Amino acid sequence: MKRIFSSFMIFLFCGCMLFSEEPVMNQETTEQKNYISAPAYPNQADSLLENMDSLTLMNYMGRGINLGNTLEATNNWRNFNLADASKYETAWGQPVTTKEVFIAYKKAGFDSVRIPVAWTNTMDWRNGDFEINKNYLERVATIVKYALDADLYVIINDHWDNGWWGLFGSDRKKALQIFDSIWDAVGTYFKDFSYKLIFEAGNEEWGDRFNDTVDGVHGRLNVGSQYKTITFLGQRFVDKIRAQGGNNTKRFLLIPGYSTDITRTTMASYVMPVDNTNPDVQKLLISVHYYTPSTYCILSEDASWGKVATTWGTEAEKQSLDKDFAKMTKFTSQGYGVIVGEYGVAQIKDERGRWVKKDGMEDWLSCVVQACDKYKYASFLWDCNTFFKKKKDADGNCVGFEDPAIAEVYKRK
Numbered sequence: 253m254k255r256i257f258s259s260f261m262i263f264l265f266c267g268c269m270l271f272s273e274e275p276v277m278n279q280e281t282t283e284q285k286n287y288i289s290a291p292a293y294p295n296q297a298d299s300l301l302e303n304m305d306s307l308t309l310m311n312y313m314g315r316g317i318n319l320g321n322t323l324e325a326t327n328n329w330r331n332f333n334l335a336d337a338s339k340y341e342t343a344w345g346q347p348v349t350t351k352e353v354f355i356a357y358k359k360a361g362f363d364s365v366r367i368p369v370a371w372t373n374t375m376d377w378r379n380g381d382f383e384i385n386k387n388y389l390e391r392v393a394t395i396v397k398y399a400l401d402a403d404l405y406v407i408i409n410d411h412w413d414n415g416w417w418g419l420f421g422s423d424r425k426k427a428l429q430i431f432d433s434i435w436d437a438v439g440t441y442f443k444d445f446s447y448k449l450i451f452e453a454g455n456e457e458w459g460d461r462f463n464d465t466v467d468g469v470h471g472r473l474n475v476g477s478q479y480k481t482i483t484f485l486g487q488r489f490v491d492k493i494r495a496q497g498g499n500n501t502k503r504f505l506l507i508p509g510y511s512t513d514i515t516r517t518t519m520a521s522y523v524m525p526v527d528n529t530n531p532d533v534q535k536l537l538i539s540v541h542y543y544t545p546s547t548y549c550i551l552s553e554d555a556s557w558g559k560v561a562t563t564w565g566t567e568a569e570k571q572s573l574d575k576d577f578a579k580m581t582k583f584t585s586q587g588y589g590v591i592v593g594e595y596g597v598a599q600i601k602d603e604r605g606r607w608v609k610k611d612g613m614e615d616w617l618s619c620v621v622q623a624c625d626k627y628k629y630a631s632f633l634w635d636c637n638t639f640f641k642k643k644k645d646a647d648g649n650c651v652g653f654e655d656p657a658i659a660e661v662y663k664r665k
Contacts, residue, residue, distance in 0.1 A: 287440035288386070289498070290393050295400055295446035302447060302502055305534045306589030309504060313405045313630035315621060315662060316364030317357055318594060320636035322346045323392060324368035324411040337391035340373050347642050349395050354402035356650035360640070361662040365404050366593055366632045367395060368411030368455065371434045377416070377426070378467075382433035389441050400446055407506060407593070407632075408442075409452035410434055417457035418464025420481055421471015431485065435492050443498035452506035452539060452593070453489040458482050459511030479521040482510060486525035490536070494529040504535050506591055512541040518579045524588060537589040542620060543596065544576060545569075548610065552598045562600060565612035570619055577623040584628065595620050596634035614657045621661060633662075 301309070325343035338348050357365055369392055374385030392408065399406045419427035435453070442449060457464070462478050463471030473481065486507045493500045507524060509517030516522070517540055527536055543549040548561035580590045597616055599607040617633070624631035633640075639658050641651040653659035 287437050292444035298447050306537045310589045310628050310630050314363040316632040317362045318366045318634050324370045326370045337388045351398040352650045354399045356652045358402045360652050361664040365399050366407040370413040372413050384437045405448050407450045411455045418466040421463040421473040422469045439493045439496045443496050443500040450504045454508045456512045458508040483523045490525045506537045506539050509540045514540050534587040539591045539593040541594040549597050563611040565615045590629040592631040594634040617661050
């Protein structure tokens with residue numbers, strides 16, 4: 253079962269390194285190359301979105317879902333020159349992605365989809381090659397087009413991605429080479445796609461996972477340096493995308509919170525970048541994830557750090573959930589749209605070894621969705637073929653939600 257919430261677990265329970273020099277926040281540069289651009293892929297909504305602000309965008313994005321364990325899948329058999337890029341999306345047990353998946357998402361009540369991507373799957377950076385294979389770019393573009401054609405808003409990001417983010421705590425120069433190469437290539441490739449395509453600069457790695465071990469070396473950034481690195485990367489990302497021209501001049505850009513944790517993102521140390529290209533309309537958004545309480549949302553069995561919780565739904569628990577989401581109004585009050593990029597509940601095994609829902613799951617999902625609706629955040633269910641089935645029925649359509657109680661949560665009212 254994924255990694256379903258593994259990166260979040262590491263965030264919760266890995267201690268921060270408390271010794272480090274401050275990162276140097278100068279104008280570090282990497283070698284510039286000539287990157288290719290895909291043909292324009294406009295949408296009829298572009299005229300509306302071009303001058304729309306990110307708070308208004310939230311009303312249109314509404315409820316979304318993740319195409320989980322698919323394009324962010326990776327393995328140690330990576331082939332940097334892989335001709336058939338679709339092989340990566342099946343590496344963690346998912347089917348090859350088809351347009352029917354996105355049609356089914358829309359029919360089920362979703363208006364947006366988040367597509368996590370591992371871009372270094374075809375980047376041999378350890379041997380000095382920072383180029384993303386063209387076949388891989390084209391495969392991601394094909395899937396993005398499926399989503400746009402189904403009338404969905406789309407987010408693509410760089411998602412865990414073989415753990416290279418830990419280099420920011422141990423080999424900053426190498427980390428910036430990878431970061432710049434990804435967003436130079438991806439940004440340029442998609443710069444003439446519809447404004448309905450949103451770029452998310454990272455995932456849960458922006459925070460204490462800057463110290464993840466890479467090739468046996470652990471990072472040494474203290475907490476203050478982690479926040480400063482986030483500030484630096486956020487600004488670098490915005491400036492880089494804006495300079496690419498095309499629709500990237502006004503594209504909505506999504507900045508990850510500190511480990512995408514609500515409490516740590518709402519601290520004073522977290523600073524959003526400035527979009528100097530669009531001083532009169534806010535085009536930036538901020539992303540957090542929600543897997544709280546962790547023993548209920550993350551655990552499928554007892555672990556060293558906690559005992560699995562199998563029920564949820566007391567009045568106190570519901571009030572606590574609402575208070576968590578209320579914290580993010582700190583950003584909406586400043587004009588930033590808020591994306592809850594992931595939320596979900598792990599299953600447990602019954603006495604016969606079958607995966608089953610935890611008690612109160614539908615209630616928890618409903619409370620998250622209702623809180624996001626209340627505060628006008630866009631929300632994205634984490635799913636990797638667990639509840640929303642991608643298999644096809646006799647008519648060639650995706651099955652979708654097999655559980656009517658979960659389907660009811662997302663049914664378009």
